[in-house]
């Protein structure tokens with residue numbers, strides 16, 4: 001079993017930090033290093049955090065890149081959806097094209113950033 005309190009200050013509020021190839025258990029309150037944890041211990045630790053309703057680290061959680069990619073895909077879908085329907089009026093057609101242009105710019109900016117370029121990069 002993992003140790004669930006800090007020897008130094010007695011706090012039971014702990015967190016894990018990844019240091020190189022190891023995962024350490026640290027005290028939230030005084031910052032003391034408690035021990036290195038094995039994969040099994042880490043799992044037990046995460047499990048107990050979840051049971052306590054605290055979830056600081058979600059090992060399977062998506063990273064920011066994945067979230068941004070999903071957002072870019074979402075923008076693409078919103079644009080497609082706009083073009084599915086016939087405009088209600090000439091004004092609506094203008095509204096739609098400005099709206100979609102803005103979405104398209106946002107999408108391209110995100111894709112540029114993900115690509116390691118400036119948001120306003122325009123391909124040659």
Ligand SMILES: [Zn+2]
Nearest residue numbers: 006009027030
């Ligand atoms: Zn402590």
